[in-house]
Amino acid sequence: MPFLTTFFESLKITDVFIVLSTIIFFYIVHFYYNYFTRVNPLPGPIPLPIFGNALNKSGDVGQWFQKLHKKYGDIFEITILGTRRIFLCRGEYIEKMLDPSTNTIYFQRFPYIKDLDDLKVFGTGILANLNYNSWRYNRTFFSQAILTPSFTNETLNKGHQLFYEMENYWKEIGPDTPIDYSAWMHRFTNDMIVVLTTGERIYSLPSYFNTISEKKTDIPSAPFEDSEEFIKSIRMFMLGNAFIILTPAIIRHYLPYFRQRQDEVFKNRDYLFNKLDQIIKTRRKEIEETPLDVPLSHDMLTSFITANTPRDINKTRKAEKEFLRPMTDEEIRGNMRDAIVAGTETTANTLSFIAYYLGHNPEIKEKLLQELYRVFGDDMTRPVTHEDLDKLEYTEAVIYEISRLSPAVIMMVRNSSGPGEVAGYNWPAGTTFHIYLEAINKNKAHWEDPEKADPERFLKKDEKRHKNAFNMWGGGMRICPGRKLAMIELKLLIALVYRKYDVELVDMNAPLKTRSTIINYCQELMVKIKPRNLSK
Numbered sequence: 001m002p003f004l005t006t007f008f009e010s011l012k013i014t015d016v017f018i019v020l021s022t023i024i025f026f027y028i029v030h031f032y033y034n035y036f037t038r039v040n041p042l043p044g045p046i047p048l049p050i051f052g053n054a055l056n057k058s059g060d061v062g063q064w065f066q067k068l069h070k071k072y073g074d075i076f077e078i079t080i081l082g083t084r085r086i087f088l089c090r091g092e093y094i095e096k097m098l099d100p101s102t103n104t105i106y107f108q109r110f111p112y113i114k115d116l117d118d119l120k121v122f123g124t125g126i127l128a129n130l131n132y133n134s135w136r137y138n139r140t141f142f143s144q145a146i147l148t149p150s151f152t153n154e155t156l157n158k159g160h161q162l163f164y165e166m167e168n169y170w171k172e173i174g175p176d177t178p179i180d181y182s183a184w185m186h187r188f189t190n191d192m193i194v195v196l197t198t199g200e201r202i203y204s205l206p207s208y209f210n211t212i213s214e215k216k217t218d219i220p221s222a223p224f225e226d227s228e229e230f231i232k233s234i235r236m237f238m239l240g241n242a243f244i245i246l247t248p249a250i251i252r253h254y255l256p257y258f259r260q261r262q263d264e265v266f267k268n269r270d271y272l273f274n275k276l277d278q279i280i281k282t283r284r285k286e287i288e289e290t291p292l293d294v295p296l297s298h299d300m301l302t303s304f305i306t307a308n309t310p311r312d313i314n315k316t317r318k319a320e321k322e323f324l325r326p327m328t329d330e331e332i333r334g335n336m337r338d339a340i341v342a343g344t345e346t347t348a349n350t351l352s353f354i355a356y357y358l359g360h361n362p363e364i365k366e367k368l369l370q371e372l373y374r375v376f377g378d379d380m381t382r383p384v385t386h387e388d389l390d391k392l393e394y395t396e397a398v399i400y401e402i403s404r405l406s407p408a409v410i411m412m413v414r415n416s417s418g419p420g421e422v423a424g425y426n427w428p429a430g431t432t433f434h435i436y437l438e439a440i441n442k443n444k445a446h447w448e449d450p451e452k453a454d455p456e457r458f459l460k461k462d463e464k465r466h467k468n469a470f471n472m473w474g475g476g477m478r479i480c481p482g483r484k485l486a487m488i489e490l491k492l493l494i495a496l497v498y499r500k501y502d503v504e505l506v507d508m509n510a511p512l513k514t515r516s517t518i519i520n521y522c523q524e525l526m527v528k529i530k531p532r533n534l535s536k
């Protein structure tokens, strides 16, 4: 193309500058024309082209959202990654999104993002699966695996075993040495969810003990490095997803620092997937080699591998034809990944927040201890049964109340697949809504004295409040499938710890140290764990 070559050669640097400036000028005019003529304009900070409101954020995302809610009210908007996001902060606004009907237009969590598809987040597993049929298939087997009595019994068994192990480490450290309760809760829930999901033990508890104590456990060191890598990769997978959702593609692809971070996210995906694939392969072989008259274990992985095969460990069978096929390794990997990702931080942070609030609310702690005494008497060591857990009504109310004040999941996202009315406005298909749980949970329209910790709210039978004033587990088709498991884990650990120990906060004046994305992470909670004399 000699003509084009001559044309470009004849261009001066000032010409290039003028052309670029004109393009940028028109882009900005176009951007703000769209912004100021958008449907249903809502209050919110004015976005910048490309960055949207990302640069408005100062400090922690969760604190930024709280400030926005305070400033703009119960419905406001921001723009991130070119996507307009509508924040809903009242129970009335979210009713349609939590409707369990299969005709809902609020099935999807996120709009399609190519890089998340490449990360195999969409189309596999449950959490971010955009494909309804694939999600339904996976969710059916996920729920089947997690809800059987043998699985819930296994949850109690493993919970006890891991608690006794953790308790021994605490004894080694001693009652007068401060420990980071939040780090221990993360290790506990990590070991717990991995063993329940895969049937394999990772050693994050002993590995953590070895890093903070001069004494060492006598388990050989090899699995520790492996465990640490595995834990890091799960966390990185979650943070990597958030990075991709929140950073514009043009920046991720072309700015070297961001490009490198994106490459690391993909490298981590390969590590995590290889690791899970190896675990699946090994278990398939073990199952093949197990004689027919020897029972198989009741972890999720065995349930997934045997589903719809002659060795199916689940008695229930779905009648629908499309469910009557075994799961592929890729499907199993997606489900295991989601169980581990969704089941670790949520439970660990809830346990940490409970310890913080109990430390600051002695009258609530006293009532909780009285309930434990009613159920266990002076016996601080007997195993906790399902019947005991059913009796722990006040403990359950404490879990709800503290999750209301400090939820582990601060918001849920829905992307509409059709036009619909929300909060009195008609919205086009493809609108992204953020159900801002943290704001709803403390909205004065729903709660009297919302900042006050008062578990009795969840015990009063005649308490009249909006049905969506509190949603610990979300709702509708996407409601948390791990809620029963989580509740067993939470109540069990509270009972095991508090019936025997005092969890003393080291610094009563220290604020709760958190950092938020969609999840609210407890970053540190320094406590001393002291044996308690239980005589009431």
Ligand code: HEM
Pocket (backbone or CB within 6 Å): 126, 127, 128, 139, 338, 339, 340, 342, 343, 344, 346, 347, 350, 408, 409, 412, 413, 471, 472, 473, 474, 475, 476, 477, 478, 479, 480, 481, 482, 483, 485, 486
């Ligand atoms: C305290 C602990 C937990 C809390 C507070 C929690 C909360 C939630 C919330 C709010 C959602 C979103 C629901 C929605 O969008 O409507 C969710 C989804 C989910 N949770 Fe949990 N969860 C917890 C523990 C667990 C555990 C232990 C597991 C698994 C073993 C789990 C697995 C999942 C999965 C797979 C989803 C996605 C469901 C779907 O998209 O269909 N969660 N959880």
